[in-house]
Amino acid sequence: MREQERQMSHPSRRRRGGRRGAARAAAALAAGVLVLGAPASASAASAAARPDPVRQGLDALVRDEGLPAALAGVTGPDGRTRTYTAGVGDLATGAKVPADGQVRIGSNTKTFTAVVVLQLVAEGRIGLDAHVDDYLPGLVRGEGIDGRRITVRQLLQQTSGLPDYTRADLRPRYYEPRELVGFALRYKADSGPGERWAYSNTNYVLAGLIVEAVTHRPLAQEIDRRVIRRIGLRHTYFPAPGDATIREAHPHGYYREEPGGPLLDITETDPSWGWAAGQMVSTNADLARFFSELLAGRLLPKAQLDQMRTTVPAGHPFDSRARYGLGLVSMPLSCGGLSWGHGGSFPGYETRGGVTDTGRAVSIAVTARPSDGAAMQRFEHLVDTALCGR
Numbered sequence: 001m002r003e004q005e006r007q008m009s010h011p012s013r014r015r016r017g018g019r020r021g022a023a024r025a026a027a028a029l030a031a032g033v034l035v036l037g038a039p040a041s042a043s044a045a046s047a048a049a050r051p052d053p054v055r056q057g058l059d060a061l062v063r064d065e066g067l068p069a070a071l072a073g074v075t076g077p078d079g080r081t082r083t084y085t086a087g088v089g090d091l092a093t094g095a096k097v098p099a100d101g102q103v104r105i106g107s108n109t110k111t112f113t114a115v116v117v118l119q120l121v122a123e124g125r126i127g128l129d130a131h132v133d134d135y136l137p138g139l140v141r142g143e144g145i146d147g148r149r150i151t152v153r154q155l156l157q158q159t160s161g162l163p164d165y166t167r168a169d170l171r172p173r174y175y176e177p178r179e180l181v182g183f184a185l186r187y188k189a190d191s192g193p194g195e196r197w198a199y200s201n202t203n204y205v206l207a208g209l210i211v212e213a214v215t216h217r218p219l220a221q222e223i224d225r226r227v228i229r230r231i232g233l234r235h236t237y238f239p240a241p242g243d244a245t246i247r248e249a250h251p252h253g254y255y256r257e258e259p260g261g262p263l264l265d266i267t268e269t270d271p272s273w274g275w276a277a278g279q280m281v282s283t284n285a286d287l288a289r290f291f292s293e294l295l296a297g298r299l300l301p302k303a304q305l306d307q308m309r310t311t312v313p314a315g316h317p318f319d320s321r322a323r324y325g326l327g328l329v330s331m332p333l334s335c336g337g338l339s340w341g342h343g344g345s346f347p348g349y350e351t352r353g354g355v356t357d358t359g360r361a362v363s364i365a366v367t368a369r370p371s372d373g374a375a376m377q378r379f380e381h382l383v384d385t386a387l388c389g390r
Contacts, residue, residue: 062087068251103351105280106345112290126214129151135209157197158324159195167187172270198315220240246267352383
């Protein structure tokens with residue numbers, strides 16, 4: 001996939017700088033990009049005997065693409081996970097990349113939101129073909145936009161025609177979810193409900209608001225109770241309002257204001273503008289476990305999982321071969337079969353990965369956006385390589 005989501009570009013991206021000077025960041029990058037961490041479970045002997053393609057791929061991303069750091073988690077069908085790191089975790093200090101460090105997972109959050117919605121569908125509390133107005137009366141009105149015509153299914157499958165609120169000039173501050181919806185309603189509908197597929201973060205903010213309307217509890221609590229604690233994700237959370245930090249060991253995230261520009265540290269930022277569409281923090285190992293447990297049927301009844309895996313052609317910004325279900329993306333693998341996942345972009349971090357029907361799971365994160373389409377393709381090719389077990 002060229003990108004896993006329409007750009008969730010950083011609020012006030014023209015002005016955002018970070019705490020460290022550009023010169024210090026550039027110097028640290030030049031000094032540190034060739035550091036490579038070995039897989040946690042691999043012995044020195046086995047590493048020497050046969051080059052590891054994942055390890056080599058991470059090294060190449062850091063060396064050739066100028067990315068500060070790359071991290072990977074690869075889980076085999078036996079359930080054992082190998083973790084990898086490459087690069088530098090903090091350009092200012094030269095600190096190592098923490099093994100399986102936490103990152104902002106961007107639009108992988110959408111799959112968590114979709115799981116909660118589908119659990120409520122299974123409980124008879126939400127109807128997939130009910131309308132947005134049934135749960136949020138009068139909220140969704142605009143030019144060519146009417147919540148009485150848009151279904152919950154269309155929100156989850158990105159076929160609602162709703163414009164993306166990230167078109168607005170977002171600033172680095174706290175946002176309420178309904179405020180984000182209000183930004184979207186300033187624009188004309190992209191299409192009529194159900195007419196075509198088009199990626200919009202607005203769909204998932206509305207899905208999150210529906211969860212809150214039905215359960216009378218914050219979305220973060222429902223995700224924590226119904227997903228995170230249920231399958232034991234120890235390093236995954238939905239940041240609380242006003243929390244701009246990342247709780248546990250993590251590599252710093254970096255942002256370029258323009259191609260070829262200096263890398264600016266934007267690790268600490270208010271993520272509320274992503275909310276149900278992109279606010280969460282996790283690790284590669286937790287993400288791999290989440291998608292594995294989901295595809296194994298441990299989070300949803302079969303009927304709802306089958307609905308989730310019913311896909312339509314995705315189009316831009318995904319690879320032309322991708323298909324989008326209900327918060328779940330399928331991609332054909334070069335070795336045959338499909339991978340299932342989502343992926344995410346959030347300023348400072350990019351995550352890609354997937355799970356195969358054989359039980360192999362992969363999640364890879366980098367700590368800056370790849371510079372161009374060719375660099376993104378190399379990143380995604382590495383995911384394919386890891387999933388195919390080469």
